[in-house]
Amino acid sequence: MKMERLSQDKIRIFLTFDDLTERGIHKDDMWREIPKVHELFSEMMDQAYMELGFDATGPLAVEVLAMPAQGMMVIVTRGKMNFSHGEDAIDEDLEEVYELEVTMDETDQVTYAFHDFEDLLRMAKVINPLLTNGGTLYSYKNKWILLLDAADMEDKQLQLIVAVLSEYGEATSVTQAMLEEYGKTVIESDAVKVLCAKF
Structure with a gap:
């Protein structure tokens, strides 16, 4: 698993098929809501925090691009938290660590x-x-x-x-x-x- 920071609010993670296989995940599983994929995402966010200082709290846009030979490229963009709704909304935002918007694509x-x-x-x-x-x-x-x-x-x-x-x-x-x-x-x-x- 390799990762790099593209900007303050955006990182790119490159997963090889070996990375997926080690975790018992098949390429097609990335499109499904299963616990293994959630664990992988949590692991990626932990590693991004440790390696790049990327804090994944708040809304995240996740783009997953499947490449036929290389594996998966995951681009994670952190959105801004909405503080305009008063104190209650802030508490809700902080409680919900990941608010994901995921888009999937494949390339040949x-x-x-x-x-x-x-x-x-x-x-x-x-x-x-x-x-x-x-x-x-x-x-x-x-x-x-x-x-x-x-x-x-x-x-x-x-x-x-x-x-x-x-x-x-x-x-x-x-x-x-x-x-x-x-x-x-x-x-x-x-x-x-x-x-x-x-x-």
Whole structure:
């Protein structure tokens, strides 16, 4: 479980599938109201307080984004407590620690980071025969980021590709919007095939 502060009132938590499996939670369970998911959320909020000083009292907006290979990205935004209703309302707000508004979404994007260009090239040569669309390559925070669209991939093909990606790189929770805004597009389309052809 990795977490980072995005702003004073917003944090991002990245859960791998291993994090979920260790707690006996399946990806589909995140959409259900079950005690294990509540325990996981409490654990995340405790860790966010200890690591980042993020106080999760009051209303929280929680966005959960499921990514096919990497796991789950959870963005928690703290709202402002409503103090306009007098003393009784303040007591109610303080009693109810979490007031959650949860939104769920899924993405078909697989995003992996590579620290070394040589690792990126070795990976490209291995997965090239497995791909029809070679994705987009970005440069972001001194790493090479490969973004692939898994929408048209069969499960077996996706598992094989993710296994190769994991061998050479590491799953990352950075979104395409973030890459386009703050990163640099190196190869816009068919990145894997272009890498294999040029190097």
